[in-house]
Amino acid sequence: MKTFIFLLKKLFSFITLSLILISCGGVPEETSSTNSEKKSFSVADVLTMVAHENDITRTLYTKAIVGGGKKQGFKFDEDWQDEKVEAGPLPALFLRGIANDIRKGDVPLGLYLSSDFPINASNQLEGKQADLYKDIKENRKPKHFFDEDTKLYTAMFADVAGAPACVSCHNKHPKTTKTDWKLGDVMGTTTWQYPADSLSYTEAMSVLKAYRDGTTAVYNDYLEEIKNFKESEKPEVGKKWPSNGKYLPAPEVFIDSVRKLSAYITMSSLMK
């Protein structure tokens, strides 16, 4: 009988303790709205879309801001953020800035610039990417693959010298490893990485937004840099472009132009 009472007490204590524990309801499961959403896009489609957006952005920046700006006497330098240097970012640094900004956010998107003849040795193509680049250089077609080392879905796109400024700067650069670049040459690749093979509409939009936010952030950094110029002439920031004189487009003007130029392909990709 005593044993029975003892067991009864134990059972009672256990039930009481369990009730106390479960009475609070636990921490709600995290349910991301994107988890339940249909995966409508392949990673290749999304990376192709954002790579196109990147092409438009870089081409516009290189031709209209760097190319046009140089004619107005604006300076662009790889050490543009150095306190002693009064200049804007060179196109490769502009892209690096965008990639940095993406990495600071929550979208797991990677963007890198590599070449077989890089100015900066850390951008040298290596391993599997160097092998695939041989084909890209020949036929200019993108390569999509799963990178076993990083376990990331990867896309490589040809990086073509689209503006005279690309060629002249790379050929003349003191650290250049190749001095005979020509307009239209494949100068390297832009590589994109993402951890999933398919994306929902929300995730695809997040990728696009991360890229656009990165562009805005770097362009704003450039304008901030200009504000601190002490010796160089400060261009007027507004609606006009360097082709009109000593002007620079405001961030919204620059971004709007990118959107207008990329809208057809971006929308076509999203409406698939």
Next chain:
Amino acid sequence: MFEINPLRKRQFFGILIGTTIAITAILCLLFVKPAEEYLSIGPMNTGHEGFSCNTCHADARGNWLQQIQSNSEHALGLRKKMVEFGSLPVNTKKCLSCHDRDNDRHPTHRFLEPKHLKAIQKIDATNCATCHNEHNGIRVSLTQGNYCINCHSDTKIKDDPIDVPHSELFKKGLWTTCLQCHDFHGNHQAEAALLMKDTIPLKKIKAYFKGGDDPYKGIKKFKALSEQEWIKKYLKK
């Protein structure tokens, strides 16, 4: 049948009251700032002195009972994911909320690039804590000063300005000499020396890493947010 000896009864209530007072006192002490010093696993690193625990250790979702229940459910297969218990882990993103800057020469995210995969297997430069492990009362917890070797062993310098060329220093394996001119994050507005004899002695750099005076001449380009600035930026929106 259920009769209890009055002495036992008194003992039981005594224990109950004592335990309640003790738990209440401990719980109260846990949440007052002076007690944080005793709860901390070690002294805060240089520059972080006087920080509240909550500056880095954000509370995890739910209360302790909810967290125990959720993790018990997970153990029984009734829940997909475990939940954090007590506080959230302190990660690089948390560090960068105060220390992020655009002109960092070696930002953590750069090491996420596939080309750095081999290097980060040797030294995980994607994680601030690899070099700045907290609660050690120092500035840099990494003891070796030769970490540049992991990425720069094939670096070539054109028009090398220093009297003993970089190539020679690399050849001799003098990798600690890098820090005698270059601070890792490039946060000092200073020119590198042109003569080896003018470089910063390693002893001074090691003392700096341990929390001593800054041997790199020139002003700092960037100052991290103070705790008050961090609160203003992130909590008072």
